[in-house]
Amino acid sequence: MLGGKIGVTYQEKVNYLKSYKDKYYRWIFLNNQIEGVKAISYKDDISGPRKSINDYIEEKTCIECDLNEIEGIIDEIRDDRLKYVLKYKFIQFKSLEEIADIMRYSLPWIKKLYKKAINCIP
DSSP states (O other), X not given: OOTTOSSOOHHHHHHHHHXXXXXXXXXXXXXXXXXXXXXXXXXXXXXXXXXXHHHHHHHHHHHHHHHHHHHHHHHTOSOHHHHHHHIIIIIXXXXXXXXXXXXXXXXXXXXXXXXXXXXXXX
C-alpha cells in the first residue's frame, strides 16, 4: 500500500496503479479455475504443483482486496476529471488517446490531467 510510505515517487505511484492490470487478469484466471473452466495446460514442471480449490479461493480473496484498495485510492480523489482519467487508464485499461476521445478533451490536456491525478495519489 502506498498510503503508509513516506516520500513515494511519481513512478512508484504509476507502478502501483499499473499493478491493477496484472492482478485483474490473475483474478480472472483464479475465478476460472474455481469455476472449473480449463485453462491452457502446461507441463507440470512449468506450472508447478497443482493447487487446491481452497488455495485458489484464498489467493482470489487476497487479490480482490488489492484491487479494492487501488480502486479506493482512486475514488478518494475529489476532482472527478482526475478520478475518471485514472479510472479509464488503470481500471478500464484505456490509452490516453482513448481517454481524450471519451472525455472530449485534447490529448495534451488529458496528459496534464493525468500527471495532476497521479500527484493527487497519497
